[in-house]
Amino acid sequence: MMKKPFEIVTEPIEIQPYIDYVLHPYQGAVTVFTGHVREWTHGVRTLYLSYEAYVPMAEKKLAEIGAEMEEKWPGIKVAIVHRIGELHISDIAVLIAVSSPHRKAAYEANEYAIDRIKEVVPIWKKEIWETGEQWIGAQKKYPEQGEVNK
Amino acid sequence: MMKKPFEIVTEPIEIQPYIDYVLHPYQGAVTVFTGHVREWTHGVRTLYLSYEAYVPMAEKKLAEIGAEMEEKWPGIKVAIVHRIGELHISDIAVLIAVSSPHRKAAYEANEYAIDRIKEVVPIWKKEIWETGEQWIGAQKKYPEQGEVNK
Amino acid sequence: MIKVIYFAVAREMVGKGEETLKVENLTVKQLLEWIGSSYPAFDQTGMQVAINEEYAMLDDTVKAGDVCAIIPPVSGG
């Protein structure tokens, strides 16, 4: 299943291989975050989502996020996978697995990862409703000089 | 596998049934925490752990923690399982699964759960090393009046 | 009669897992004192008492038929 620790996949994401990858005898805590396709958002029913990625750059950015995490929280081990293509209700879109000797770092690093993914990884989500469809994305301004790689 | 959402078990803990239990179409995020038996702690090698619980009270307290969480973070769904008996390196001792419409609550509630488990659930851990063994437990004073059920 | 259950290090200190006491209407504090005087190895530091699976306070009363558990500092997780 899992081919590398930071990857974009098209097949359904299974959780166990990523946990097995991050777990080793020095670790006492594992946190796993999975982001799922939600059917209802503010009363609007989603039929399915369509995800697209700039795959090589996205995998590179995921690995960079992993490196940032391991620098900020020494001793952790990380795997991140994001699925693209057509995803249906309750499917896993993204999975972040973090192991750590102690639990605090495992929680903090995991939440850091999803925040960073939503900031810098070139992946796009289109929501398809009964009444239409829309690419989702924060309408950010083009970053000022020096902000792009922050 | 999973018999109830707040349980003490003696068999190995599998993750998927608890995720399946908490996930439903309104939820966009799932966090899973697993606490594992760590081999090395401050240079001391653990051979295995032995966990004991006051089972009916422990399950009641786990369910109370779940109710506290659902009150603090409306819309989440929770399952907690703790294993007792002899556990070996990397075995899962405790698993907390939380689903939520949005991720913030799933992270916060999950971390709240493990903190509360370590405070109030009658479960005890004995560490067995090559050189001896010891029951682990904070050497807290007997609580003052009114503090016991905080 | 009340039933007393000893867990973890408490069980090891008193050398038994449970016993039945022919007393009633004593406080939690008195129960701990009785255990301490009956079993010299028993150290009540950090011990809590549950009555019928609920944490009790030192001046709560144990009644006939109650099940008391001696709860050392917990260390789950």
Add this chain to the structure above:
Amino acid sequence: MIKVIYFAVAREMVGKGEETLKVENLTVKQLLEWIGSSYPAFDQTGMQVAINEEYAMLDDTVKAGDVCAIIPPVSGG
């Protein structure tokens, strides 16, 4: 020559997934302006540009052989 790849809403705005431009040594800003003038539906609000899979700044230069990606606001997760 440079290669330009359009993703997501950018692809829909320009009506194609990629193209090759016979230009070089232009800035990212100039590239975005060229796209804007070539495709009236293209709105550069929130768009970033990656050169060879790395985010670039507006005054970075695109050289011959570079691969540029037009990156709308990301929405992974």
